[in-house]
Amino acid sequence: MEKITVTLISGRTSRQGVGLEVGKTSEEYFESVSYIELSAGDAESLGVGDGDHVKVETAHGSVVVSVKLSDKLEPGTSFFPYGIWANQVFGSETGGTGMPQFKGVEAEVTPSGAGVPSLADLVATLKGGS
Template identity: 45%
Template sequence: MIRHVFIARFITGHCISQVVVNMGLKANVVTGRSLGQGSYVDDKLSKEYFEAVSICEVNPEDCEYLSIEEGDRVKITTEFGSVVLSVKKNKDIPSGVVFVPMGPYANQIIDPETTGTGMPQFKGIDATIEKTDEKVLEVNELIENVISR
């Protein structure tokens, strides 16, 4: 039954259940605006902007599964790149989904190919999330990394 295949694909492939991959969690990344991101967008080299956009919001159950606490660091990896972020617990984020505020950090893991539409897929990106000891780069370091690639 093909219809079941399609429903199942959403259920298993995308988000609902937790799939362990190399000690990490298969997750779906959604980027978007946040009040903090918007408030400091005219002051991108500030500490406040850094704090607003270098984070990810994760469901507490998923945090428990990954043995991470608020403020710990995780590495999110997609086909297109990886980025290290600080964790914020948020029970309003469903399990299997990770929210990253729009900005330079989120953009490390976004596909620049747009399937001919001009619009990158900024939301609903298959990714893995794992605990890491690597540090979160400063905004400047991050952009230098991109430039010198």
């Protein structure tokens, strides 16, 4: 299959916590947040494995990240650690509450040959205003 639809949930991990305290420009941080977790079943449907790159796309945007297999997730659910990578695909609509929806967002995942953007790449996009 070329494409699957998953429900994205973002959240903290202890690795992400450790990484951000080292510094957001650090390799530890990059490693801790520039991936999504997929269930084995979903990864298999996509034909991707640990470390392969996928494009995650929602109604709000898209980003390329690497894949990490999870034996805990059920097919159809994907976990995305908090960070600037995840925030490429979440929308800013808050429903009049101030809170965007960071969990339970529909996303399409496709295998990607592109590289995972660096922190600087993503900041550059923000600056470009595109």
